[in-house]
Amino acid sequence: MEPRERFIAALERRPLQGLVPHFELVFFLTMEAFGKVHPSHRFYNQWGQMEEQERELHRREIADIYVATAERYGHSAIFVHPNPDTVDETIRLIDLIRERTGDRYFIMRHGDATFSIPDGTEMFIFAERMADDPAGLKEEAQRNVEAALRRAERWQREWGHQSGLDGFALCADYCFNTGPFLSPRHFSEFITPYLAQLTKAYRDMGFYVIKHTDGNIMPIIDQLVETNPHALHSLDPQAGVDIAEVKRLYGDRLCLIGNVNCALLDTGTPEEIDESVRYALRSGMPGGGYIFSTSNCIYTGMPLASYERMLEVWRQEGIYS
Numbered sequence: 001m002e003p004r005e006r007f008i009a010a011l012e013r014r015p016l017q018g019l020v021p022h023f024e025l026v027f028f029l030t031m032e033a034f035g036k037v038h039p040s041h042r043f044y045n046q047w048g049q050m051e052e053q054e055r056e057l058h059r060r061e062i063a064d065i066y067v068a069t070a071e072r073y074g075h076s077a078i079f080v081h082p083n084p085d086t087v088d089e090t091i092r093l094i095d096l097i098r099e100r101t102g103d104r105y106f107i108m109r110h111g112d113a114t115f116s117i118p119d120g121t122e123m124f125i126f127a128e129r130m131a132d133d134p135a136g137l138k139e140e141a142q143r144n145v146e147a148a149l150r151r152a153e154r155w156q157r158e159w160g161h162q163s164g165l166d167g168f169a170l171c172a173d174y175c176f177n178t179g180p181f182l183s184p185r186h187f188s189e190f191i192t193p194y195l196a197q198l199t200k201a202y203r204d205m206g207f208y209v210i211k212h213t214d215g216n217i218m219p220i221i222d223q224l225v226e227t228n229p230h231a232l233h234s235l236d237p238q239a240g241v242d243i244a245e246v247k248r249l250y251g252d253r254l255c256l257i258g259n260v261n262c263a264l265l266d267t268g269t270p271e272e273i274d275e276s277v278r279y280a281l282r283s284g285m286p287g288g289g290y291i292f293s294t295s296n297c298i299y300t301g302m303p304l305a306s307y308e309r310m311l312e313v314w315r316q317e318g319i320y321s
Helices: 003-011 030-034 052-073 087-101 123-132 134-159 184-190 192-204 221-226 243-250 262-267 270-284 304-317
Strands: 077-080 106-110 167-170 208-212 231-234 255-258
Touching (some): 003 077, 003 106, 003 208, 030 052, 052 087, 077 087, 087 134, 106 208, 123 134, 134 184, 134 192, 184 192, 192 208, 192 221, 221 243, 262 270, 262 304, 270 304
Parallel strands (some): 077 106, 167 208, 231 255
8 A cells, every 4th residue: 555545544544554654744854854944934025026937946846845754754644835825836736746756645735714722912802802792703713614615625626536635634723731722612612613614524525634733632622523523633742632542532433643742752861752652652553543643743943863763663663463
């Protein structure tokens, strides 16, 4: 099976043999690994002034970075960050990756439209709107979903039954380490209905859906599962999320992705890294429906050697017999 087929089998909770699939939501260490700036760190303020030939050179280098990362580190999927992030540039970038790799890799992009944790300047405004104008806030949530679905319909028409975009990672973060930014009751009012609508529409179009959020999701995990994504990422141990418990409760309903502790990859000892990897594998793999990953991403400043050590354990011990 090609990596894409293995990734889809895991999303569908089908049994696998051999190495458990792996990917990272983002691999930011492209400068250290390849001497190339990560695509999302490039600022194309003069994109509109570029000749098409120069734009194409940028696109091709971005595609090359994604493919090189997947090949070197054994990723089964590529999460693209088109830059500029437009409908058309998404199409061009994915076409370039498919041109180089065919159907080898599962390709996804960000596709969330639900409210995420407001930043510090917006938190009070959001709270005031929930109290003073809940209908207006819900109307905005609905407009956001409809706009996202119009973009998805364009991509669906572009590729039809041919390989293009395989799915979406819904990357609105809802939780701090202490819990969600909304109470479960408010979450059920302002987030869950729109997340469920978005997920169902994507699935009806034939796309796979991975719901990502960091932090302590346990107070709202039942609502997340009820929205029916194919998978849940990132099962954050820094916030007390225990993949073994999540597997016990929900492993028969969706695929689980993640749980290797990013903090330990950043500052932990080699032995602590190894144990975090082994715990994620031992807890996630039984019965299938698991994709190996960190609890966030390979972020700027993380030692590349720590990620490579994580992969050594995965290659040795993440094997279905």
